[in-house]
Amino acid sequence: DTAVSQTPKYLVTQMGNDKSIKCEQNLGHDTMYWYKQDSKKFLKIMFSYNNKELIINETVPNRFSPKSPDKAHLNLHINSLELGDSAVYFCASSLTSGPNEQFFGPGTRLTVL
Amino acid sequence: GESVGLHLPTLSVQEGDNSIINCAYSNSASDYFIWYKQESGKGPQFIIDIRSNMDKRQGQRVTVLLNKTVKHLSLQIAATQPGDSAVYFCAERGAGGTSYGKLTFGQGTILTVHP
Numbered sequence: 001d002t003a004v005s006q007t008p009k010y011l012v013t014q015m016g017n018d019k020s021i022k023c024e025q026n027l028g029h030d031t032m033y034w035y036k037q038d039s040k041k042f043l044k045i046m047f048s049y050n051n052k053e054l055i056i057n058e059t060v061p062n063r064f065s066p067k068s069p070d071k072a073h074l075n076l077h078i079n080s081l082e083l084g085d086s087a088v089y090f091c092a093s094s095l096t097s098g099p100n101e102q103f104f105g106p107g108t109r110l111t112v113l
Numbered sequence: 114g115e116s117v118g119l120h121l122p123t124l125s126v127q128e129g130d131n132s133i134i135n136c137a138y139s140n141s142a143s144d145y146f147i148w149y150k151q152e153s154g155k156g157p158q159f160i161i162d163i164r165s166n167m168d169k170r171q172g173q174r175v176t177v178l179l180n181k182t183v184k185h186l187s188l189q190i191a192a193t194q195p196g197d198s199a200v201y202f203c204a205e206r207g208a209g210g211t212s213y214g215k216l217t218f219g220q221g222t223i224l225t226v227h228p
């Protein structure tokens with residue numbers, strides 16, 4: 001009965017590879033997000049989708065492509081991985097895109113070698 | 114441990130003491146503020162939120178104070194327990210311009226509670 005789930009929890013890969021992280025929420029929320037947390041614990045928004053439509057797109061390399069097949073899922077695909085992509089990636093969801101609580105997933109620790 | 118080398122602000126308290134964690138935010142137009150707790154290896158967990166038309170909100174053992182004049186937010190934890198040890202983040206939600214709808218997180222404060 002996990003509210004926001006992500007897979008995989010850990011991802012170790014070589015530079016240049018392409019990888020995907022999946023996120024699902026069973027809260028019936030309309031809005032989902034991807035955040036990146038660096039080694040200094042700084043947490044920054046990357047993308048947000050509301051009812052499968054992109055509403056926030058921060059200055060993120062276009063190697064990162066989110067996809068929302070339905071409003072319960074928001075996946076993150078990363079092409080040509082670089083060392084600097086190593087971080088913990090968090091998915092989150094909220095009832096609406098308005099001012100309300102965001103529920104975070106457990107995170108995916110990506111290590112690029 | 115995971116916090117070594119992070120150089121985040123730290124607060125160490127004894128079990129049973131009250132804790133106050135402070136946060137300065139940047140955008141005077143932000144309309145919503147939220148505190149999160151992050152334990153090691155986990156995602157941020159909601160603690161309490163407050164809208165910009167309020168200056169105080171209380172939850173169970175926690176109180177958030179908002180001072181819009183000086184753009185300052187604080188989290189007070191009463192009777193702090195060892196289980197409260199974590200990194201605490203404040204976040205503000207932009208209300209206009211390019212920051213509209215985005216949660217911008219502060220740098221985090223490490224709270225350590227000693228038994």
